[in-house]
Amino acid sequence: MTTGRREGTKPFTITAVILLSLLALLQLLRFILKWEVTLNGAIVPVWLSGIAFVVAGGLAVMVWRENRR
Numbered sequence: 001m002t003t004g005r006r007e008g009t010k011p012f013t014i015t016a017v018i019l020l021s022l023l024a025l026l027q028l029l030r031f032i033l034k035w036e037v038t039l040n041g042a043i044v045p046v047w048l049s050g051i052a053f054v055v056a057g058g059l060a061v062m063v064w065r066e067n068r069r
Contacts, residue, residue, distance in 0.1 A: 013067045020060035027053040 030037070031049040038044070 010067070013063060017060050017064045017067075020056050020063065024053050024056035024060060027056060 027049040029035070031046060031053060034046050036043060036046075
C-alpha cells in the first residue's frame, strides 16, 4: 500500500537545500560578527546580511518542504 509519498529525495534537492542553508548560515555569521565586506570600493551594509539570511533560509525551508510532499 502506498501513502502517496515519494520514497527518494532527488540529488538536486539535497544539494539546493545544503547550499541555501550554508549561504544563510554565512549571512547570519556576518550579521552577528559584523564582518565588513567591500564590493568594488563600496562597503556593503551589514543589515543587508540580515535580509539575505531570511531570504536564503526561507528558500531552503521551502525547497525542503516541497520535496517532502
